[in-house]
Amino acid sequence: MLDTHPNPDPPRPLRILISGAGIAGPALALHLVRLPPPLRCDITIVERHPDLRASGQQIDLRGQGIAAMRTLGIEPAVRAVIVDEPGLRFLDGRGRTVAYFGSNKTGKGAQTFSAEWEIMRGDLCRVLYAATRDLDGVRYLFGTTVAEFEQADGSVKVRLSDGTVGEYDLLVGCDGIGSRIRSKICADGQPDMIKPVGMAMALYTIPPKEGDPPEATWMNLPGRRYFMTRRDRPDCLRVYIGYGGHNEQLKQALKHGSVAQQKAAWADIFKHDMHQYAQVPRYIEGLSSPEADDFWTQELVQINPASWSQGRVVLVGDAGYCPSPLTGMGTSLALAGAYVLAGEIARACGPKAREQGVEPRDNIPRALKEYETVLRPFVQHVHSLPVRRYAKFGAPESRWAIALLRWLFWLIATLRIDLLFQRFASDDRGPWQLPDYPELSTPKP
Ligand SMILES: Cc1cc2nc3c(=O)[nH]c(=O)nc-3n(C[C@H](O)[C@H](O)[C@H](O)COP(=O)(O)OP(=O)(O)OC[C@H]3O[C@@H](n4cnc5c(N)ncnc54)[C@H](O)[C@@H]3O)c2cc1C
Incomplete structure (x- = not known):
């Protein structure tokens, strides 16, 4: 039965625990901490890494992801650190340019491989961290994880790895593709929950050399292998290596290996090319350069659990719906997800709930269901991109x-078909658009 006498006291702040301070976690915190009064949030973000994990290479914002970034009010800060990549060169085995595709910086039509909103992952992490770290109601705990949690009596009881115990109205898993929160709320053995796309990738930095082009370069090697380079700064070169075949040593190293074992496994995959291709020795020897301490490697997967929430626990970003880097949409989905979740919490837990005699925190599970209903079609569209075919x-x-x-x-490139595509295609992925949430006090999409 509804209580027809709304509670006159201001509601107590929603107690929110976010696991993961990558992109999705701080973006969600920024939306939630700005919810208009009387709704307030008391947010703790735990991050496994001892400090802000601001590594990684270029990520791009596309279509709906650009609109989602704007709703955070961080556009000037993002623009200030944008990577100005002129385009992409396809190289032959001797390093000569076969085809060149320039970037589309007109702000109209489809972006090309080199997006207008190309940004280093670390820079976006830093922008979001700087926008949140000093806000009242946001607290970061580095070197800390969720050790265990259980849901009972309308809250989530959590024990952190530092031994502290707390009670929260909402626990959000923004802890990336290996999400521990996901493994606790999603039953094992769900078909296709973690779907490999048939490609592994490693990214790292090496010292620059005179003549390194400012454009991205791409070179294929037989046996489903490739090299890519990018140059966001003149004082280094970013190397991406990819492999679409099966190699047991690499498979084991990606699963359980140390960084040294992973680097050795990658070097092994290219060991017969050291004298055949001029660039290969430099890229492979670069794996052991001091600059390559940002080495990051992954088997590329899509994450697709049957549901993104259970009670008061929910997943946002790669933890819930990583589309794989081959779509170029991981960051865009994470930002759109943070926006929709905040919007649905504002809607379900805002003043209207109180007018109906409902305490804001009681409507959290409803907000989580709505978040999934609203965002699923967009995620499904991105997941339906033929990534396995892209990989092949x-x-x-x-x-x-x-x-x-x-x-x-x-x-x-010769017939400029790419320009036609840019002009007549849209940068949005599918018809889904960011909903408008008048309940949020952030800029409109
Ligand atoms: C180090 C790193 C480098 C990356 N580099 C690239 C790249 O070059 N190109 C690209 O396209 N994508 C890259 N990604 C992935 C990209 O950031 C995401 O696809 C996208 O931005 C969505 O962000 P997210 O916040 O959901 O996940 P992520 O950016 O992966 O962030 C997850 C965060 O959770 C933390 N975490 C993990 N486990 C726990 C735990 N148990 N408890 C607490 N915290 C935890 C991680 O340290 C990380 O800070 C990278 C991710 C990471 C973590």
Whole structure:
């Protein structure tokens, strides 16, 4: 039965625990801490890393992700650190340019491989951290994780790795693709919950050399392998290596290996190319350069659990719906997810709830369901992109298939078909648009 006499006291702040201070976690905190009164949030963000984990290479914002970034009010700070990548060069085995695709910085039509909103992951982490760390109601705990939690009596009881125990109205897993929160709320054995896309990738930095181009470069090697380089700053070169085949040593190293074992496994995959391709020795020897301490490697997967929440526990970003870096949409989904979740909490727990005699925290499970209903179609659209085909097409097996790919890119670049595509295609992924939440006090999408 509804209480027809609304409680006149201001509601106590919503107690929110966020696990993971990557992109999704701080973005969600920034939306929630700005909820208009009388709703207030008391937010704790725990991060496993001893400090802000601001590593990683270029990530891009596309379509709806750009609109979601704007709702955070951080556009000037993001613009200030944008990577000005002129375009992408496809190289042949001798390092000569076969095809060149410039970036589309007009703000209209579809972006190309080099997006207008290309940004180093670390810079976006720092922008979001700087925007939240000194706010009343936000507290970061580094080197800390959620050790265990249980839901009972309308709250989540949590024990942190530092031994402290607390009670929260909401626990949010923003802890990336290996999410521990997901493993606790999603039953094991769900079909396709973690779906490999058929590609592994490693990213790291090496010292620069005279003649390194400012454009991104891409070079295929037979056996489903490729190298890519990018140059966001003149004093270093970022190297991306990819492999779409099966290699037991790499598989084991990615699962359980140390960084040294992972680097050794990657070097092994290219050991027969050291004398065949001029660039390979530099890129592979660069794995042991001091600059390569930012080495990051992953088997690329899509995350797709049947549900993103259970009671008062919910997943946002890669933890709930990583689309794989091959879509270029991981960060955009994370920002859109943070926005929609905050909007649904504002809607379900805002003043209207109190007018109906409901305490804001009691409506949290309802907000989590709505968040999923609203965002699912967008996530499904991004997940339906044919990433396995991208992986096969972009990293062919045989020399003749690589020759065909190079010819195709040469043709597209020569006939400027890419410009036609840019002009007439949209940068949005599918028809889904960010909803408007008048209940949020952040800028409109
Ligand atoms: C180090 C790193 C480098 C990356 N580099 C790239 C890149 O170059 N290109 C690209 O496209 N994508 C990269 N990504 C992935 C990209 O950041 C995400 O796809 C996207 O931005 C969505 O962000 P997210 O916040 O959901 O996840 P993430 O950015 O992965 O953030 C998850 C955060 O949770 C923390 N965490 C993990 N486990 C726990 C735990 N048990 N308890 C508490 N905290 C935990 C992690 O340390 C991390 O800070 C990288 C991710 C990481 C973590």
